[in-house]
Amino acid sequence: MRDRQSTHVWPDTLPSQFGPYDLDEVPETHRTSVEPQPGAPAPEDPALQPAPAVPPAQPARLAWAGWVAEGLRAALLKQPRTGAALPTPLQALVLVLLCSALLVGLERLHTPGPAVFQLGNWLSHWWAMLVLVGAAWWAVPPAAPLADGERPAGGLAAWLVLSTVAVLPAALVVYGLMALGAHRPAWWSTGVGYWAFWGIYGAMMLAYMLAHAVLMARFARSWARTAVFMAVLLAVTGAGMTYVPLQSWAAAPAEDGPRPARLRLSQAVFEAQQALMQQQAEALAAERPGVTDVYGLVFAPYARENVFRRESSMVAKLLEEPFDAQGRVLHLLNHAETADTHVWATPENLEDAVNALAARMDKDNDVLVVYMTSHGAQNHQLAASHWPLEVPPISPEMLREALDGAGIRHRVVAISACYSGGWIDTLANPSTLIMTAADATHTSYGCGALSELTFFGRAVFDEQLRSTHSFEEAFKKAVPLIQQREVEAGKNDGFSNPQIRVGAEIASVLKSLEERLNAAPR
Known part of the structure; x- marks a missing residue:
């Protein structure tokens, strides 16, 4: 049977026997040119076809333990290996509050005897965090992989989590010293104990500053922005040392003791x-x-x-x-x-x-x-x-x-x-x-x-x-x-x-x- 619709040189071949077939498999000697039909659209060049849409890449994620481990690595003044990873909102919230809870628990030991938690005083401490986050927001660019072989950075959220964990060891040592001083002040009041206290305190404050400096240099990728951030950090720390901070815990009032009346102003x-x-x-x-x-x-x-x-x-x-x-x-x-x-x-x-x-x-x-x-x-x-x-x-x-x-x-x-x-x-x-x-x-x-x-x-x-x-x-x-x-x-x-x-x-x-x-x- 002859295939009258075929344009090739094998018109007597049954399409059902060999077709459909790929034109690229037909030798050039066996092809004939075909004139386009009047009014038919011209064939499109495959090279000009648009590339299929690629879905946007999702930000890299780390496990909870990964953020803690890399934060502690930063405490040792080593670069964290988080790449462009971002913590989830839940990870950021929980890790920041967990570190704060550890310090508040240790601060309880600063008040010998029964004590009550002062929520308002604890909340007043967060002004320093807000100032530092604001300075970091200015200094740290958004999370993105960098060009041409540079290491990627993870943005403000990653900085917040890593810096909170990185300064925790130094803060725990300082809070522990203060707790020990509250219960055993004679150990630190004179002689070797006095110099040991301030020596350890000074070393921990230096570690605190260096951890912040290393992290900010990694995330800001600019010495100028890092220097500005460190100036803000020094100012905030100095203000906290100059003005006596409100304690998160206060001595519990004696149950049998009379409470003085409150002044009524007019x-x-x-x-x-x-x-x-x-x-x-x-x-x-x-x-x-x-x-x-x-x-x-x-x-x-x-x-x-x-x-x-x-x-x-x-x-x-x-x-x-x-x-x-x-x-x-x-x-x-x-x-x-x-x-x-x-x-x-x-x-x-x-x-x-x-x-x-x-x-x-x-x-x-x-x-x-x-x-x-x-x-x-x-x-x-x-x-x-x-x-x-x-x-x-x-x-x-x-x-x-x-x-x-x-x-x-x-x-x-x-x-x-x-x-x-x-x-x-x-x-x-x-x-x-x-x-x-x-x-x-x-x-x-x-x-x-x-x-x-x-x-x-x-x-x-x-x-x-x-x-x-x-x-x-x-x-x-x-x-x-x-x-x-x-x-x-x-x-x-x-x-x-x-x-x-x-x-x-x-x-x-x-x-x-x-x-x-x-x-x-x-």
């Missing part, structure tokens, strides 16, 4: 406070010519513990009676229940009170007794609290500047607070006696919610100064009592070691004052 309260300082300053008794008078300034800035209210009230009354200072004492106190009777204990009112006393006393001959009681920090500042009123902490420099500015010559200063020995060098001079409840590296005792008075305030002022008018004698007799009571109370972080320093000029003035008070009828 315009009437503010106006009354302004008038109160003026009224009490004008009511101060004038100095008596030829008599070495005692003037007093009692300052209790921490409203959250009733013990400071009790102790400051006791000292103010003691100065007025046995020390003949009736009408010559200003008592500044932060407490919700005394806003209408006591001037607030703030840095501004401290200066105003010193000036008011200086205006009434004989600044060259009379004696000013300053008593301060509060919690003390290792940076030698006194804690101040009167929520919702914001009160900054009190430093020894504030008191020194106020006394020097007022021109008051003869001073007796007593600081009842932890680490209060750090006030001595700032305040000491030939015309000053200064005594403190602890040395510069130890805590004092007796400032809890159930305490009636602090150990220092009770022993020196409430007991010894009721039987003598000599501050030196009272201090000398009180120290062994304080030590014995601390042992009995189970104080396990070392003896508070109260301190005293007596200037050569003030000694004779206080001796004359003691003789006058001893001769006065009781």
Whole structure:
């Protein structure tokens, strides 16, 4: 049968027998040209056909353990082998929160005894993370494979996960040191322990910085951008060290201890406070010519513990009676229940009170007794609290500047607070006696919610100064009592070691004052 539709030279071949067939298999000698039919479309060149669409490549992924392992590798200052991999949103969230949880758990050990978690304080720490993420967002280009043999990078999300894990070992060591210091402060306070603490702390901070630098150099791929990021990191770290951070854990209030009331602010309260300082300053008794008078300034800035209210009230009354200072004492106190009777204990009112006393006393001959009681920090500042009123902490420099500015010559200063020995060098001079409840590296005792008075305030002022008018004698007799009571109370972080320093000029003035008070009828 002849195939009339065939264009080839084998027209007598049955298509069903051999076809269909590939034209490329037909020899050139057996082909004939075919003219295109009128109106038929021209055949298309296969080379001009568009390439089939290729689906976009999905970002590389690593397992959870892979991100942790590469982050720890970066902690050793080695380049992470993550390529252009990106963590999933769940991986990024969980790993960042897990690292934070480890540090919060270790921070719990910074507070001996029962403690409660402060959610607001913990959330306030995240400002540093937000600043660093913002700086990294600017410095790190998007995740993409790089051109011509360069190693790929994984973008901001990969940087966040790896940097969080990379700095974790150094942070855990620092938090562990601080926890150990809270429970065994004597180990780190002097000698080899002191230098070991700061040596380890400095090494860990250096490791923290280097890990960040290595990672940012890898991800930013620009020394200039890396340098800018490191400048931001140094600024954030410095700010965190300069300002005392809020602790994520706070000592739990004693269940049986009374809780102080909260201050209720109003315009009437503010106006009354302004008038109160003026009224009490004008009511101060004038100095008596030829008599070495005692003037007093009692300052209790921490409203959250009733013990400071009790102790400051006791000292103010003691100065007025046995020390003949009736009408010559200003008592500044932060407490919700005394806003209408006591001037607030703030840095501004401290200066105003010193000036008011200086205006009434004989600044060259009379004696000013300053008593301060509060919690003390290792940076030698006194804690101040009167929520919702914001009160900054009190430093020894504030008191020194106020006394020097007022021109008051003869001073007796007593600081009842932890680490209060750090006030001595700032305040000491030939015309000053200064005594403190602890040395510069130890805590004092007796400032809890159930305490009636602090150990220092009770022993020196409430007991010894009721039987003598000599501050030196009272201090000398009180120290062994304080030590014995601390042992009995189970104080396990070392003896508070109260301190005293007596200037050569003030000694004779206080001796004359003691003789006058001893001769006065009781």
